[in-house]
Amino acid sequence: KVFGQGTESEGGLLGFILLAIGAGLITLLMPCTYPMIPITLSFFTKQADARGGNVLPLALIYGAGIISIFVAIGVLVGPAIAAFAGHYITNLVIGALFLVFAGALFGMFELRPPAFLMQTAGSATQKGGYTGVFLMGLTLVITSFTCTAPFVGSLLAAGGGGFLKIAIGMFFFGLTMATPFVFLALVPGRLAKIPSAGAWMNTLKVFMGFVELAASLKFFSNADIAENWMLLPREVFLALWAGIFFVAGMYLLGKINQIGRAHV
Secondary structure (H helix, E strand, O other): OOOOOOOOOHHHHHHHHHHHHHHHHHHHOOHHHOOHHHHHHHHHHHHHHHOOOOOHHHHHHHHHHHHHHHHHHHHHHHHHHHHOOOOHHHHHHHHHHHHHHHHHHOOOOOOOOOHHHHHHHHHHOOOOHHHHHHHHHHHHHHHOHHHHHHHHHHHHHHOOOOHHHHHHHHHHHHHHHHHHHHHHHHOHHHHHHOOOOOHHHHHHHHHHHHHHHHHHHHHHHHHHHHHOOOOOOHHHHHHHHHHHHHHHHHHHOOOOOOOOHHHO
16 A cells, blocks of 8 residues: 555554664664664764864754665665565565575674675764764664664565655664664763673664564565465464564573573
8 A cells, every 4th residue: 555645544654654763772781783883982082072062053953964864775776675664575685685694693604794894984974064974874774784684675665665664764774773872972981881791782782683584484485475385384383482482582581591691
């Protein structure tokens, strides 16, 4: 159903916004966003020294940059994804991507953005002023790619083809991602009070791997239903989901403790 034609209730839009906010909150807790904390600290400490402590305009531009980049991603990529969202090949590809992301979160291998993008973004942060701080937002988006990609992809697929709806969803996703970094930019000294990375981050990363694995089954099920293959009937699908979250629960309880240790 296309957003804006009266076929979707306000409750449906609210649910989509809450989905976007929830995806942003979960992404903020993922390990690959953590490196941006010391980068933010270093950048805004230097800017505060150079500007007599007045970094509010820069902090707001930092947040606006993060939000606008995520909205741009949604506007440019979202319609293409939504146009083919119902096709079985699209669902198979997305399901396979979720499996890849799950493997990365389990520590089986490590996903990184292209090196030239990281180098370009890293060098851009050396610039001062509004250009430099806007590019800081780009750096955050790039460095958090491994964690944001699966959530952004599922959010775009959930957009249902509505251009405005996708933009709204990505706005709230970006706003959720940007807000804590804006506050941290305003009060650099408080960054030191944030808990250091440790076992809790690995536990969260692995648990999200189970969520990614379950999500991949949903897309495989969509393809199975669309083509009537009957390879993943409802009973099998529900049993697999129950099994995945049972194992995830056992992991959270400490009964399984070897997953994801390779890249902690």
